[in-house]
Amino acid sequence: MHEMSLAEGVLQLIEDAAREQHFARVTMVCLEIGALSSVERESLAFCFDAVTRSSIAEGACLEILEVPGSGWCLPCGRAVAMAELYDACPHCGGYQVQVTGGTEMRVKELEVE
Amino acid sequence: MCTTCGCGDGETSIDGAVHVNEHDHPHGHAYAPAHAHVPGMSQKRMVSIEQNILAKNDAYARENRRLFAERGIFALNLVSSPGSGKTTLLVKTIEMLKNRLEVSVIEGDQQTSQDAERIRATGASAIQINTGRGCHLDAHMVGHALGKLDMAKGSVLMIENVGNLVCPAAFDLGEAHKVVILSVTEGEDKPIKYPDMFRAADLMLVNKCDLLPYLSFDVDCAIAYARRVNPGIAVIRTSATSGAGMEDWLAWLERGAA
Numbered sequence: 001m002h003e004m005s006l007a008e009g010v011l012q013l014i015e016d017a018a019r020e021q022h023f024a025r026v027t028m029v030c031l032e033i034g035a036l037s038s039v040e041r042e043s044l045a046f047c048f049d050a051v052t053r054s055s056i057a058e059g060a061c062l063e064i065l066e067v068p069g070s071g072w073c074l075p076c077g078r079a080v081a082m083a084e085l086y087d088a089c090p091h092c093g094g095y096q097v098q099v100t101g102g103t104e105m106r107v108k109e110l111e112v113e
Numbered sequence: 114m115c116t117t118c119g120c121g122d123g124e125t126s127i128d129g130a131v132h133v134n135e136h137d138h139p140h141g142h143a144y145a146p147a148h149a150h151v152p153g154m155s156q157k158r159m160v161s162i163e164q165n166i167l168a169k170n171d172a173y174a175r176e177n178r179r180l181f182a183e184r185g186i187f188a189l190n191l192v193s194s195p196g197s198g199k200t201t202l203l204v205k206t207i208e209m210l211k212n213r214l215e216v217s218v219i220e221g222d223q224q225t226s227q228d229a230e231r232i233r234a235t236g237a238s239a240i241q242i243n244t245g246r247g248c249h250l251d252a253h254m255v256g257h258a259l260g261k262l263d264m265a266k267g268s269v270l271m272i273e274n275v276g277n278l279v280c281p282a283a284f285d286l287g288e289a290h291k292v293v294i295l296s297v298t299e300g301e302d303k304p305i306k307y308p309d310m311f312r313a314a315d316l317m318l319v320n321k322c323d324l325l326p327y328l329s330f331d332v333d334c335a336i337a338y339a340r341r342v343n344p345g346i347a348v349i350r351t352s353a354t355s356g357a358g359m360e361d362w363l364a365w366l367e368r369g370a371a
Contacts, residue, residue, distance in 0.1 A: 002248060002249060002279070002280040002283065002284075005247075005249070005251070005280070005284075006166050006167075009166040009167055009168070009169060009170070010166055012169050013162060013164050013166070013168065013169075014162075017160055017162055021160055023158075023160065027157065031166070038279075038283075038309050074344075084308075085308040085309065085312060085342060086305050086308045086341055086342045095340075095341040095342075095344070096344050099312075104165070105165060105166040105167065106162075106163065106164060106165055106166060107162040107163075107164050107166060108161075108162060108163060109159055109160060109161045109162055109163075110159070110160045110162060111157055111158070111159055111160075112157070112158060112159075112160050113156040113157045113158070
C-alpha cells in the first residue's frame with residue numbers, strides 16, 4: 001500500500017528523535033512490521049532509500065523484523081496463527097477470528113552517531 | 114517537506130490553493146551540534162524509538178476527533194473504489210436530509226473540484242482537497258480543511274476519501290466510523306481482495322442496487338465475504354437512483370448524530 005507515506009513517517013520519527021536526543025547521523029533503522037499489515041517490504045525499502053536521500057538517515061541500513069500474524073478464534077476460544085487477514089481458523093474452519101497480533105508498523109530502534 | 118508537521122510538499126491543495134506552510138510554527142529545524150570525533154572511540158549508540166510509523170497522523174487524528182467531540186460533529190470517512198457512486202449517494206443523502214440534519218462535506222480527489230461543486234449545488238458547504246500524487250487523505254490535510262469549513266453544532270461531516278480501496282484504510286482522520294461503499298457493478302469478492310478496508314469499516318453500503326436485475330452480482334455472497342473479514346460490519350443495501358434503502362441509511366446517520 002502507501003509505502004511512500006510510511007517511509008516519510010519513518011523519516012519524521014527519526015528527525016524528531018534527532019532533535020530530542022541530539023544525534024546527527026543514523027546508520028541503522030530497525031522496523032517491526034506485522035505479517036498482516038499489508039506492507040510490501042521491498043517497496044518500503046525502496047521508498048526508504050528515496051525519502052532519506054539528503055537526510056540524516058541517508059545510506060542507513062534498514063532492518064525489518066517481521067512479526068507473525070496471530071488471532072483469537074471466537075467459537076474455539078483459542079489463539080491461532082494467521083498468515084492472511086481473512087484466514088479461516090485452522091481448527092474449526094470458521095472465519096470468526098479476531099486479529100491479536102501482526103498488524104504493527106513500528107520504528108523499534110536506531111543506531112546513531 | 115516540513116518535518117514538524119509533514120506539510121508543504123506543494124502537491125496538496127485545499128479548494129485550489131496550494132497548501133504551503135501557511136501556519137505559524139517555525140520552519141527552521143535546529144539539529145544537534147556537530148558531534149565531536151574522539152579518535153579510537155566509536156560514536157555509535159542505539160536509540161530506542163518504539164513508535165508507530167503513523168504516530169504523526171494519529172496525533173492529528175486525535176486533534177480532529179477532539180474538535181468533533183467539542184462541537185458535537187458526527188464525522189464519517191467514506192471509502193470505496195473509484196466509481197462506486199459515493200458522490201451521487203452523498204448528493205441524494207444531503208437532499209433527503211434537508212430540514213432534518215445539516216451535512217457538510219470534505220471532498221478528496223487527486224485532481225479537480227468537480228465533486229465539491231456537485232455538493233455545493235445542493236446548498237451544503239463543501240471543501241475540496243486535491244491530494245496531487247497522494248492516494249489517500251491524511252488527518253493533517255483534513256485538519257487544515259476543517260479550519261475553512263462552516264460546520265453547525267450537532268451536524269454531520271462527510272469526508273469523501275480518494276477512490277481507493279487500499280491506502281485510506283490505514284489513515285485515521287479522526288472520524289467516528291469508516292463507511293465503505295461497494296457498488297454492485299464491482300465484483301462480490303472485493304471484501305476478500307481488499308480485506309484491510311472492509312476490516313476498518315463499521316458499515317458497508319451495497320450501492321447501485323437498482324441495477325441488480327441486470328447483473329449477476331450475488332449480494333448475499335458479497336455480504337458473507339465482508340463478514341468473513343469483519344464479523345461485526347453492519348450492512349445497508351442502497352440505491353441513490355431509486356431511493357431504495359436510503360431511509361435505512363438516513364436513520365443510521367440520525368442515530369449516530371443524536
